[in-house]
Amino acid sequence: MNDFDELVQAGxxxxxxxxxxxLFITEQHKVFGETWVYLAHASEIAEPxxxxxxxxxxxxxxxxxxKGFKVHVLLNRCTHRGATVCRxxxxxxxxxxxxxxxxxxxxxxxxxxxxxxxxxxxxxFDKQRLNLKKVPYVSEYKGFIFATxxxxxxxxxxxxxxxxAAGRIDEWIDHNxxxxxxxxxxxxxxxxxxxxxxxxxxxxxxxxxxxxxxQSLLQMTxxxxxxxxxxxxxxxxxxxxxxxxxDLGNGHTFLDQRPCMYEASAFERQRPQPGREAxxxxxxxxxxxxxxxxxxEMSTGAGMNLNIFPNLLFIxxxxxxxxxxxxxxxxxxxxxxxxxxxxxxxxxxxxxxxEDFTAFGEPDDTANFExxxxxMQEREIEWIDISRHLNTxxxxxxxxxxxxxxxxxxxxxxxxxxxxxxxMQSNDExxxx
Numbered sequence: 080m081n082d083f084d085e086l087v088q089a090g091x092x093x094x095x096x097x098x099x100x101x102l103f104i105t106e107q108h109k110v111f112g113e114t115w116v117y118l119a120h121a122s123e124i125a126e127p128x129x130x131x132x133x134x135x136x137x138x139x140x141x142x143x144x145x146k147g148f149k150v151h152v153l154l155n156r157c158t159h160r161g162a163t164v165c166r167x168x169x170x171x172x173x174x175x176x177x178x179x180x181x182x183x184x185x186x187x188x189x190x191x192x193x194x195x196x197x198x199x200x201x202x203x204f205d206k207q208r209l210n211l212k213k214v215p216y217v218s219e220y221k222g223f224i225f226a227t228x229x230x231x232x233x234x235x236x237x238x239x240x241x242x243x244a245a246g247r248i249d250e251w252i253d254h255n256x257x258x259x260x261x262x263x264x265x266x267x268x269x270x271x272x273x274x275x276x277x278x279x280x281x282x283x284x285x286x287x288x289x290x291x292x293x294q295s296l297l298q299m300t301x302x303x304x305x306x307x308x309x310x311x312x313x314x315x316x317x318x319x320x321x322x323x324x325x326d327l328g329n330g331h332t333f334l335d336q337r338p339c340m341y342e343a344s345a346f347e348r349q350r351p352q353p354g355r356e357a358x359x360x361x362x363x364x365x366x367x368x369x370x371x372x373x374x375x376e377m378s379t380g381a382g383m384n385l386n387i388f389p390n391l392l393f394i395x396x397x398x399x400x401x402x403x404x405x406x407x408x409x410x411x412x413x414x415x416x417x418x419x420x421x422x423x424x425x426x427x428x429x430x431x432x433x434e435d436f437t438a439f440g441e442p443d444d445t446a447n448f449e450x451x452x453x454x455m456q457e458r459e460i461e462w463i464d465i466s467r468h469l470n471t472x473x474x475x476x477x478x479x480x481x482x483x484x485x486x487x488x489x490x491x492x493x494x495x496x497x498x499x500x501x502x503m504q505s506n507d508e509x510x511x512x
Contacts, residue, residue, distance in 0.1 A: 087500045090466030092492075094455040096499075097275040097463070103406040105503060110389050111136025112228045113507045114329075114498075115240045117391035117400065118142050118152060120414070121222040122263040128187060129171040134402045134410075135226060140214065141165045142224065143187040146174065152214035152226045153189045154511060157181075159209070189213045212511040220245065221252060221259040223391070228509035243481050244331040247385045251393050254381040256418050264398075265417035265430065268437055272411050272445055274452035276390075276403040277499075279411055281451075282444055283386040283399075284332040284491025286324060287467065289313035292443045300350055309348045309435075312339035318473075318485040325490070326482040330388030330498030332491040337382035345382065346375040352431035361424045374421060378429040380436075388495050397433050407452060411445075413437050465492040 086093045095102060118133045124144040131142050132155060139155040141164070157164050157178040164178045164185065175192060177184045184193040189211040197206065214226040216233025225237050238245055252259045272279060282288065290297070290313050300308045312320060321338035340348065363371040380395025392399040394413075402410040415433045417426040455463070468474070468488035476482045484490040 083500045083504050087496050090469045090489075090493075091462045091464055092496055094461055094463060096496075097277055097452065097455050098406065100406050102503075103275070103403070107136040107138075107403070108508070109502045109505060110499060111138070111403070113232070113502055113505060113509060114229065114389065115218070115225040115227045115232060115237055116389065117223060117225050117387060119224045120262070120264045120398070121219060121224060123169065124150070126171050128174045129169075130165070130173055130187065131169045132165050132167065135214065136403060139163065140226075141176070141187075143173075145186075145188050149188075150217055150219065150224060151188055152217050153185075153187075154212040154214070156212070157183055158191070158211060159183050159194075164211070183209075185211050215509075215512045221248065222262060223248070228511065229507055230509060231507075240329055241387065242328040242331065243479055244327045244329075244333070244385065244387055247327065247333055247383065248387075248393070251381050251383055251385060254377065254383075255396060255416065256377060256421070258420070261419040263417045263419055264414050265426070266415045268413045268415075270411040270413075270441065270445055271404075272409045272448050273407060274409060274448040275407060275455075276401050276409040278448040278451045279401050279409055280386070280389070280495065281492055282448065283392050283394075284324060284334045284384055286313075286317060286322065286334050286486035286488075288444075288447070290315070290317065292447055293440050296439050296443070304350065307348065309340070309345075309350060312336075318487050320486065322486040324484045324486055324488050326484075326494035328480055330495040332386045332388075332494050334384035334386075334486065334491070335382070336384070340380075340382040341376075344376065345379040346372075349379060349432060350435060352428070352435070355428065355431065358424045358428050358431075362422055362428075365422050365424070374425045375428070377418070377421075378425055378432055380432065386491070386495070388498055395433065395436065396429060397437075413441070465489040465496070469493070 086096050116135050119131050119142045123131050124142060127144055127146045127148055129144050133140055133142055141153045141155050143151045143153060155163055155165050159181055162178055162180040164176050174187055175184050182195045186192050191206045191209045194206055214228060217226045218237035220237050220241060227233050232240060255262055289310060297310060297314055323335050325333040327333055362374060383393055385393035390401045396416050398414040400412045404410055415430060417429060466489060468484055474482050474484045
């Protein structure tokens, strides 16, 4: 299971990449430690002394903002006996964290601040040796906070890792008003999925499945509301549409629905939403019809599936974060977003739109993730096929190295598994500081 050239081949991946326990453990060091991992949005820790508790692979971490507004990523493990120090998901006005077990206290910068009855450790005891361990490299791209243990990647910075994906993030921000500082995380919906994390990531850039996986949603929409509704452009000859998929480099990929979704008004394509008519009239009265129409299109999903390897997905106006819990268990968190400088009714409309797919489409996907992982347990069938459009000569590479393919291509899986294999084959073993 350590011959990665055998595990990942042209057009296929061995099932062990998903099911093998030892490979999963290796992933937590090589993938979720040695490349940039998304942890939080700046709006979640906007105030000094605020924090969120997150995961960096299997590592429990606290993402903090100190009184000087600097961001730190601390391993959430007491240096005394190993207990979890912070047991809350988020909070504010917290310059210190105190371990509930023996009362050891740490600053939100990681420095060990106080040890009860410290005289028992002798005169030469230096409590600074017992600071909380820190992830050494933390970087932010327009509000999106990433961290890595890898010195080489850390010194090069997050933009070197994002490559062409940075421009796609900019496009997502432009859709959402253009001011990244106005974007807010407004809530989260979490799914616990009984599947390997890569089963979820496989689907992130898969334009082949909607016609089949979401058939009930498409049929219900057609029967109730007729044609011209959201996602109906996935029914039929999808590769003949102007939609496309891209390999952006470093495992990042992009699936673009905008050529069809925004061919006319994406807002008018949406299924009915509770209170929509009243909200529309309220916004028009507040800002006038022209500005209101701009807000309505902005409240509709961006039409982008942008995937930042290994764990951050931009889907519509939401962020999806994938966190491995064990070889066959994953957390999938959908973070809704709001905009700070628009009328409140616009954000209500955004939320109604963001609820739509997570309620009616994501259950289909989750059932498929779990069914795939269950099928992968069959030892007699070893391979997962990722060969769609591998040999049809439809791919085109531009001067930046971005590869563009048709919407139903498996280019997404081939791209991210190439990066996965490179990381798994590396000799990097970067320590916490």
